[in-house]
Amino acid sequence: MATTTGRSIQYREAINEAIHQEMERDETIIIMGEEIAGAPGKADQGFIDAWGGPFRTTVGLIQKFGDRRVLDTPLSEAGFIGAAMGAASTGLRPIAELMFVDFVGVCMDQILNNAAKMRYMYGGQVKVPVTLLTRIGAGTASAAQHSESFYSIFSHIPGLKGVCPSDPYTAKGLLVSAIRDDDPVVYFEHKLLYGMTGEVPAESYAIPLGKARIVKPGTDVTLVGISRMTHVCMEAAATLSNNGVNAEVIDLMSISPIDYDLLIDSVRRTHRVVVVDEDTPRCSVAGDICAVVAEEAFDHLDGPPSRVQAPHTPVPYAKALEDAYLPNAERVIAAVGRAMGSA
Numbered sequence: 001m002a003t004t005t006g007r008s009i010q011y012r013e014a015i016n017e018a019i020h021q022e023m024e025r026d027e028t029i030i031i032m033g034e035e036i037a038g039a040p041g042k043a044d045q046g047f048i049d050a051w052g053g054p055f056r057t058t059v060g061l062i063q064k065f066g067d068r069r070v071l072d073t074p075l076s077e078a079g080f081i082g083a084a085m086g087a088a089s090t091g092l093r094p095i096a097e098l099m100f101v102d103f104v105g106v107c108m109d110q111i112l113n114n115a116a117k118m119r120y121m122y123g124g125q126v127k128v129p130v131t132l133l134t135r136i137g138a139g140t141a142s143a144a145q146h147s148e149s150f151y152s153i154f155s156h157i158p159g160l161k162g163v164c165p166s167d168p169y170t171a172k173g174l175l176v177s178a179i180r181d182d183d184p185v186v187y188f189e190h191k192l193l194y195g196m197t198g199e200v201p202a203e204s205y206a207i208p209l210g211k212a213r214i215v216k217p218g219t220d221v222t223l224v225g226i227s228r229m230t231h232v233c234m235e236a237a238a239t240l241s242n243n244g245v246n247a248e249v250i251d252l253m254s255i256s257p258i259d260y261d262l263l264i265d266s267v268r269r270t271h272r273v274v275v276v277d278e279d280t281p282r283c284s285v286a287g288d289i290c291a292v293v294a295e296e297a298f299d300h301l302d303g304p305p306s307r308v309q310a311p312h313t314p315v316p317y318a319k320a321l322e323d324a325y326l327p328n329a330e331r332v333i334a335a336v337g338r339a340m341g342s343a
Helices: 011-025 061-065 077-089 101-115 151-155 168-180 229-242 260-270 285-296 319-325 329-339
Strands: 008-010 029-033 070-072 093-098 131-136 161-163 185-190 197-199 213-216 221-225 247-251 254-256 273-277 306-309
Touching (some): 008 011, 011 168, 077 093, 093 101, 101 151, 151 254, 161 168, 168 185, 168 197, 213 229, 213 260, 221 329, 229 329, 260 273, 260 285, 273 329, 306 329
Parallel strands (some): 029 070, 029 093, 093 131, 131 185, 273 306
């Protein structure tokens, strides 16, 4: 990993910078999606970047790279996600933006039966180096069809990789790695993190896919966070510290593959684990981690692996219900208390 330099930018700006730098480096990279460029102007006006994408992550791309590499698409996820898979299999390195992960049902066949399987079915003769950008996360009062997380669905599919950056530094480094990877990678951006600022090097750097990181060392319990839930873990760890509990916090970063070596090593030292996951609980990443920890580190556990997740329900629209839906530090602290036998 690159060393931070004191320069602070937003999460959304880190994503934009990664795309800019990679498109400058490699002319085979294109990007396509709904409203990512704004309306191209008349011939004598050049390109007018009126929108820059719904979350301002593609600002400036159309002016710099033109409309042959920055493609505003029709409102047809099945169409342009399929086009991206085809482009990837024939020598380009496309980035496709699925505006919200909730829309995955519209284009699931392209992802499940084409992107994830082509390299395997053709015996490695075809690569599918496509990066699928999509948004996750509740907490923005966007209702049930624009607020899910659903990364567990993609983690379940062999042939796909998936990453969940938690801050501006990981947002840039993981996106660079995703774009350069020869397999399809799903990149999950959390909507509540776009305005977050943090230190990010100006130069390009890559964070390896499939690796987690320890963001706070500890000795008494392992807290595993995914995307924004890493910050929930850090908030809980600060309160726990005041109560004499030294929690280790792991930022998972990659939901497929999962860095089980780091997780198991941490649990063998702390003897307890709580996984905090905004996705719904059935067949979830948190459930998988708890199962693997129980299988691989059972003799080191002083309590059952536990998880804090959203309930098995669509995301509510009403603010009070949405607040109750989301995992928070209080629920994490309570789970740690149960794991330590104090509650």
